[in-house]
Amino acid sequence: MKTDLKTAFVIGSLLSLLAGSVLAQPDFGFMPDGGKLTLLRLSEASAVDLKEMVHFTATEEEWTARIATADSTLSADAVATLASYLALNMPIEGGTALDTAQLAAALPPDGKELAIENCQFCHSFFTGYLAHDRDTEGWRSIFKAPFHKELPMTEKERETFARYSAINMPIPYEKVPEDLRF
Numbered sequence: 001m002k003t004d005l006k007t008a009f010v011i012g013s014l015l016s017l018l019a020g021s022v023l024a025q026p027d028f029g030f031m032p033d034g035g036k037l038t039l040l041r042l043s044e045a046s047a048v049d050l051k052e053m054v055h056f057t058a059t060e061e062e063w064t065a066r067i068a069t070a071d072s073t074l075s076a077d078a079v080a081t082l083a084s085y086l087a088l089n090m091p092i093e094g095g096t097a098l099d100t101a102q103l104a105a106a107l108p109p110d111g112k113e114l115a116i117e118n119c120q121f122c123h124s125f126f127t128g129y130l131a132h133d134r135d136t137e138g139w140r141s142i143f144k145a146p147f148h149k150e151l152p153m154t155e156k157e158r159e160t161f162a163r164y165s166a167i168n169m170p171i172p173y174e175k176v177p178e179d180l181r182f
Helices: 004-023 033-042 060-070 076-089 098-105 109-118 126-128 135-145 155-168
Strands: none
Touching: 033 076, 033 098, 033 109, 060 076, 076 155, 109 155, 135 155
16 A cells, blocks of 8 residues: 555656646747748638648749738738748648648648757757847758757758748847746
8 A cells, every 4th residue: 555655656746747847838929930820820710721721732932922812911921931831831641531620730840849849958949049040041051960960850840940940030139038048
């Protein structure tokens, strides 16, 4: 009986620690939305038809024109971010049999998600990512470094990350929460 209580206590303590670390995750709302979130918001607002969008193949320029007419309130950077995401990641294979909720869940990660998932664990998120001003080729080049070659990202994810970052970085110092600076 004592062993069961000890085990339960240890498991409970570990779960508590894990829950605390998950709850302590910083809020990344200060970063511009990635293509996936923008697409889902446009779909929820009925500005675009998600089922149609995920089956459509277009160039970045064609997506830009289509998005700009769907929602004229989006900033130029938001349009560019979404257009690059769609050009790289659409169509979704096997999407014809999926309902809207399944399609939303099947969308590949966008540049913001990839940055949050991969950049902040090895170096300062601010000095190592948020403060960098690079073009798309400059962001692609980071994957030539031995430590970045090991990141578990596909070529498509690396390109999605590079294009998002070229459009949306750097983020001004004052817009980054203090706990994420340096």
